[in-house]
Amino acid sequence: MAEGVVFWLAAIASIGSAVFMFLARDAVRAALGLVMNLFALAVLFVLLDAHFLAAVQVIVYAGAIMVLFLFVIMLLGVDRADDLTERLKVQSWLAVPLVFGLVAITYLSVRGAAATTEFAGLDEANASGNVEGIGRLLFNEYLFPFEVTSLLLIVAAVGALVIGKRRRASRTDREDEDA
Amino acid sequence: MSFFQVQPSHFLGLAAILFATGTAAVLLRKNALRIFMGIELMLNAVNLTLVTFAKIHGGLDGQVLAFFVMVVAAAEVVVGLGIIVAIFRRKGRVPAGATAVDAASVDDVSALKG
């Protein structure tokens, strides 16, 4: 019962913040909406017995990635209100029905199967704790992807360095040296 | 089957709605960063789906996959933001007071127009 209440609260929060993110006036507000959404999702993860993931979500996603986002928002000076005029009219006319169609299709496709499933529950898997459970999987079946992702992270870091490098010749950059 | 009993379908429906919202954000926003945020929302919706299915099947594989998604999302954000900065940094300072100009508008990057 308690679970249900928590779920609905978290669900409403998540949807609300997502919509807020979409409709927000400017980028900073949108970012904050997203952060709220991430927190709501973390709650939902806890409900689903994914404790480790909930923690990682908050620490990494909300704590690092979104901060990065905000850095860039500030850097580019986009705290101004967004320009709402839509140049490509076709876009809005097409996008809305498509999104609804997407929801409809997804719902219809999943409905039949999902309605009959029950949670099998993760009590067994989480017997020695969620972290240990994940760890076991991560370092046995999923060892190779694990190593590859570590490589990926290094590549991403190096790539970001290279992309972000300033070019000496550019005039507009000289003023930004302090930023 | 009470309303407050948590059902897998609820989680999946929620994830679908979040995914759709993220898509809407991607399609209907001009600002590169807001588009990126929409992408992040989509990724999170997928994570929710994965974790739900993990619980449905009683194994932790879904959670491990969600973990990988997060890692890759992180890497992606790093690189993506770096690119955005690289592209839009040169646009020059916009004088204060001007409201109608978007400094990071994706529509300005239309060099591939045929």
Add this chain to the structure above:
Amino acid sequence: MSVDAPAIMKAAWLIPALPLFGAAVLTFFGPKMKRASGPFATMMMAGAATVSGIVFFQMLGATERTFVGTLYSWISAGSFQVAVDYRVDPLSILFCLVVTGVGALIHLYSVGYMKGDPREPRYFAYLNLFAFSMLVLVLANNFLLLYVGWELVGLCSYLLIGFWFEVRENASAAKKAFITNRVGDFSFSIGIFLIFAQIGSLDFGTVFASAPAVLSAGTATAIALLLFGGATGKSAQIPLYVWLPDAMAGPTPVSALIHAATMVTAGVYMVARTHVFFDLSAASGDVVAWIGLATALLAGLIAIAQDDIKRVLAYSTVSQLGFMFVALGVGAYATGVFHVVTHAFFKALLFLGAGSVMHALANRTDVTQMGGLWRKIPWTMATFVAGWLAIIGFPFTSGFFSKDQILEAAYGSGNDALWILLLVATLVTGFYMTRLLVLTFFGPSRVPDGVHPHESPPSMLFPLVLLGAAALLGGLLGARPEDGAIQRFLQPVTAPSVTSELGFEGEVPFVEDLERPEAFPHREGGLSEGQLSGLATAAGVGGAAVALIMYAGAFDWRRRRENPGLAWRAARNKFFVDEVYQFLFTSLGRLGATALAFVVDTRWIDGVVNGAGMMTTRLATLGRRLQTGFVRSYAIGVLAGGVGLMAFFFVRSVV
């Protein structure tokens, strides 16, 4: 086909092979051989004539007179089998004798006539090649090989007519001959296609045996008429005769050989060979006979008004060929072939004689500038008179017999109009030939000053004498219409395969007979043979007599020319047939071509091609609009595709 045929019949392939060898040698070594080329070519022909003679005599003593020898299998494509094989039977060997015999004499004549010509070796190469082609034509055992020979003689005719191609008219005449022939060849080839489509084979034996059973009357008529179409081209009948008078541009021996004795008779050979088709359809026989008659009459009338000695003889050839086709049309095939033989003798003789006259007068051909030559070139005159007697049908000459029999056959067919008109043609023949003779050799001399007529060398005179004898005496070969030697000899080949409505007497002959009387058209009652012969002779000699009186003095033709009547002018201008053709085919054709070029090609076809290009450009311009350059448009595209796919799979799983 027999196993015990005499060995020489098996070697009949030598007959065409010798001239072919001659042509090959002359092509490669001609320039070195120079004066020897003529005698060499003549020897090849003499050799071929000898082999023909031996085969002929062997055939007379053999038990079986038809022999088919296969050289090699040419085309083998499933059900379409064609071999290079030769057929030795009475019809083909008779033609071989004529071609090689007369051909050898003309080769000999040419040695003297072409002396001094810078391209003499080439001439003899062409002449030998022609002999080879004609022999392939008559010895072929299937339609395809016949057609090959047919085409080759057309080619050789072109080469020889245009031998002195430096003169523009000669080249044009050669082209005219070839193109007109081509029209006939087209008809011929369609006929061959039809034969193959209906019967499934091109082999003579197979075709002629199965034709009566397989073909309907309509198909047989179609085939017969198509084949006859080819004959009108090669044998200069209406409507394709127009090339023959112009072909006189070639050297005179060529005119004698090709355009009198051999190539033009290829049509007659072909009809006689394929007579099965004509027997199966009465309508085709009528067409052949009437076209032959019309040609005979038309050409004869034109000949009356011509002044060029060779041209008169050319029209005479066309006219005499018409006579032959009349005979073929009424079913007297052997008689038609008999006339081929006699005509070969006297027409070749007349042409060679004309060549001798031209040689004497430094290549003049205008009879208005001749006359009184009988004193200067007596040998030429004498042989020419022999030919003249034969062609007008003077009693007991070769021409007398063959022409009488044609008229008898025409009478016997029951068609009075045909017979009477043919009599008129005979009269006309007598008239124009006598006019030619008198104007050329007799009367006061109109030869211009400075020209000294002299007799020709012996190499030219010898063939003339020989042919003269043949023209006078050759009639004995076929003296009696049904029972003559030639007719009996040919019957196994030319007998009608079915009783037709032409009124044949007697039953369908057995195939085993080696010789038998000709199945000749007869009519009940009516005039007797003697009466018919008398009438025919009267017509011919009568016409000659009138011309003799007129041109020997009573008729001042020179004054009449200053004010010619309409008939004279029409005849002199060949009844404007050439002009009509020119208009119909050249002018209208050019109009059609212009229309095609500027409307169909430029506007429509180019329009389609250019339109395709323009369409592509327009489509591309339209499609270009997809490339907006806006990332967001692309994103929507991706989403739309994704949703579409999902919908597709969803629907599929539900349905």
